[in-house]
Amino acid sequence: MKIAIALYDRFTALDAIGPYETLSRIPGAEPVFVGCEKRIFRTDLGALAVQAGASFADIDRADILIVPGGPGSRAMMSDGPFLDWVRKIHATTQWTTSVCTGSTILGAAGLLKGVDATTHWACMDELASTGANPTGERVVVRGKIVTAAGVSAGIDMGLTLVARIAGDEAAKAIQLGIEYDPQPPFDSGSVTKASPDTIGLVAAMLQQENAADAAA
Amino acid sequence: MKIAIALYDRFTALDAIGPYETLSRIPGAEPVFVGCEKRIFRTDLGALAVQAGASFADIDRADILIVPGGPGSRAMMSDGPFLDWVRKIHATTQWTTSVCTGSTILGAAGLLKGVDATTHWACMDELASTGANPTGERVVVRGKIVTAAGVSAGIDMGLTLVARIAGDEAAKAIQLGIEYDPQPPFDSGSVTKASPDTIGLVAAMLQQENAADAAA
Numbered sequence: 325m326k327i328a329i330a331l332y333d334r335f336t337a338l339d340a341i342g343p344y345e346t347l348s349r350i351p352g353a354e355p356v357f358v359g360c361e362k363r364i365f366r367t368d369l370g371a372l373a374v375q376a377g378a379s380f381a382d383i384d385r386a387d388i389l390i391v392p393g394g395p396g397s398r399a400m401m402s403d404g405p406f407l408d409w410v411r412k413i414h415a416t417t418q419w420t421t422s423v424c425t426g427s428t429i430l431g432a433a434g435l436l437k438g439v440d441a442t443t444h445w446a447c448m449d450e451l452a453s454t455g456a457n458p459t460g461e462r463v464v465v466r467g468k469i470v471t472a473a474g475v476s477a478g479i480d481m482g483l484t485l486v487a488r489i490a491g492d493e494a495a496k497a498i499q500l501g502i503e504y505d506p507q508p509p510f511d512s513g514s515v516t517k518a519s520p521d522t523i524g525l526v527a528a529m530l531q532q533e534n535a536a537d538a539a540a
Numbered sequence: 541m542k543i544a545i546a547l548y549d550r551f552t553a554l555d556a557i558g559p560y561e562t563l564s565r566i567p568g569a570e571p572v573f574v575g576c577e578k579r580i581f582r583t584d585l586g587a588l589a590v591q592a593g594a595s596f597a598d599i600d601r602a603d604i605l606i607v608p609g610g611p612g613s614r615a616m617m618s619d620g621p622f623l624d625w626v627r628k629i630h631a632t633t634q635w636t637t638s639v640c641t642g643s644t645i646l647g648a649a650g651l652l653k654g655v656d657a658t659t660h661w662a663c664m665d666e667l668a669s670t671g672a673n674p675t676g677e678r679v680v681v682r683g684k685i686v687t688a689a690g691v692s693a694g695i696d697m698g699l700t701l702v703a704r705i706a707g708d709e710a711a712k713a714i715q716l717g718i719e720y721d722p723q724p725p726f727d728s729g730s731v732t733k734a735s736p737d738t739i740g741l742v743a744a745m746l747q748q749e750n751a752a753d754a755a756a
Contacts, residue, residue, distance in 0.1 A: 329587075338561040338718060341588075345554040345691070348585045355587040364591055369564045371545075371571040372557075373591040375580055424719075445719060462723045474719025475561070476695065484725045496728035496738045501745070502554060503640075503661060503690025505729030506722035507678045509700045512712035513721030522712045529717070 325352050325489075328386035328413060330426075331359040331376050332406065334396030337367040339423040340374075342478030343390045343485075349498045350490045358383050360405060368395045380409040385416035388485070392478070393424025393444060395533060401432035401454075411435070419485060420469050423478035427471040431456050440466050444474035445515045446530050460516075476513075479504060541568050541705075544602035544629060546642075547575040547592050548622065550612030553583040555639040556590075558694025559606045559701075565714045566706045574599050576621060584611045596625040601632035604701070608694070609640025609660060611749060617648035617670075627651070635701060636685050639694035643687040647672050656682050660690035661731045662746050676732075692729075695720060 327347055329340055340357075348355040359365050359376030366373050391410065400406045410433040414420045422430050427443045430436055431454025441456040441464055448458040462473045463481045465488075472481035483504070487495035512518040518526075543563055545556055556573075564571040575581050575592030582589050607626065616622045626649040630636045638646050643659045646652055647670025657672040657680055664674040678689045679697045681704075688697035699720070703711035728734040734742075 336561070337557045341553050341557045344585070344588060345552070348587065355585065357587060357589070369560070369571065371564065371573060371593060372560060373573075373593065375589040375591060377587060377589065462721065463725075473721075474717075476718050476720040476722065479692065480723050480725065487725060492726065493738065493741070496726045496734060497741045497745070499724060499726055499728045500731070500734045500738055500742045501690075502692050503729055504692040504722075504724055505678065505689075505733065506692065506720075506724065507696050508715060508720055508722065509679075509696065509703060510708065510712045510715055512715045513719055515716070517721065518712060518716045522709065522716055525709070525713045526716045529713070 325350065325354060325387045326385065327353055327355040327388045327390065328383055329355060329357045329390045330392065330410070331357050331365040331374060332396050332400050333365055334368045334394050335365065335392045336394035336424060336475055337369070337372050338475050339392030339394060339426060339478050340390065342423065342476065343421065343482040345502060346479060346482030346486055346498055347388060349501065350486055350494065356383065380405065384412065386413050387417060388419045389413045389417050389421065391422040391426035391429050393422065393426040395537060397425040397429055398537065400429050407433040418468060421471070421481065421485065423472045423481060424474045425450070427451055427456065428454060430469070435469065439469060440464050441469070441471040442473050443471065446527060541566065541570060541603045542601065543569055543571040543604045543606065544599055545571060545573045545606045546608065546626070547573050547581040547590060548612050548616050549581055550584045550610050551581065551608045552610035552640060552691055553585070553588050554691050555608030555610060555642060555694055556606065558639060558692065559637065559698040561718060562695060562698030562702055562714055563604060565717065566702055566710065572599065596621065600628065602629050603633060604635045605629045605633050605637060607638040607642035607645050609638065609642040611753060613641040613645055614753065616645050623649040634684060637687070637697065637701065639688045639697060640690045641666070643667055643672065644670060646685070646687070651685065655685060656680050657685070657687040658689050659687065662743060
């Protein structure tokens with residue numbers, strides 16, 4: 325089972341690693357990190373440098389496509405070769421997936437017209453602009469397209485998909501293997517639970533990032 | 541605030557990425573991935589290749605040390621240069637941390653004698669063999685030593701430490717930023733919750749891995 329994980333500059337690490345750490349543990353899984361070139365890609369926070377194991381030219385099919393999100397996703401929404409590759413692989417997949425703003429890339433590739441999908445809570449308008457129907461759910465499965473909410477939601481998406489592919493018992497075993505018994509010290513992980521102050525703080529930070537990107 | 545994340549061959553990706561994705565979002569954080577050499581290190585699942593940004597020789601202090609776990613941790617427990625570097629950095633830290641079997645490396649370095657600590661649920665005996673007092677908690681803070689349970693527990697550890705370092709509001713904002721509102725599709729993430737069949741399945745898989753390691 326070939327799993328292609330798309331890389332680009334300034335992706336968010338956990339977006340890619342959540343699905344990688346769960347789906348790659350299905351027996352027979354063959355994960356590969358794929359970039360426009362076989363070079364190093366850095367995450368949004370800069371320090372993590374991931375070497376692509378293959379280039380777009382090397383990979384022409386996959387059973388599962390995973391498109392992570394991150395600040396770099398905005399540039400990918402108008403990157404012709406990236407979108408061409410996403411469309412090409414999607415035509416071969418059993419499952420086409422995204423985490424966080426990875427769904428805005430799927431949308432820009434034309435894969436989400438009229439399709440229910442999700443993304444990071446702060447980017448619902450951007451997702452809607454691609455023709456998708458944004459939902460507030462954490463993991464959305466519609467046909468073979470599976471989208472997850474922000475960053476950490478890729479773990480829940482990965483386990484959901486493991487169950488579909490390999491059965492509930494396999495998913496439970498992988499959950500226990502990675503000891504995924506979450507105990508966040510606060511209950512502030514969604515806009516339905518965080519305080520208005522926290523939401524305002526994070527929204528302002530994200531706006532600053534976007535403004536810096538636009539000015540760059 | 542310098543954050544040194546130790547790399548070695550066959551570490552588990554999420555062990556490193558959970559703390560990276562949370563602690564590195566504190567304003568002023570300077571994370572760096574550090575290996576014995578400035579080369580590429582592969583995770584246990586093989587596909588993810590991470591380029592170390594610095595070698596042990598380059599880094600002689602850190603505010604936070606993060607030691608991930610993974611199948612490769614067993615070899616590190618008797619790796620003199622690795623343990624020497626861990627001891628050297630620990631002498632300079634405000635916080636010395638581990639995820640999963642990373643704590644067995646801290647233990648092998650002599651840092652956990654008589655100290656409450658945790659690790660992956662299947663490795664408590666190995667942790668005890670280093671002189672630590674294993675607990676069943678998900679995140680254990682004792683003085684400046686912070687240990688987390690298996691793999692995904694590094695996210696909870698990271699947020700716990702963000703709160704200690706930068707305050708509760710910062711931790712809540714980072715939690716919302718990474719939309720950490722976990723909704724696992726099953727409740728099978730700990731040995732207190734998983735079925736005996738699931739526990740047996742995972743324990744057998746881990747034993748097979750260990751036997752293959754010992755034979756290699």
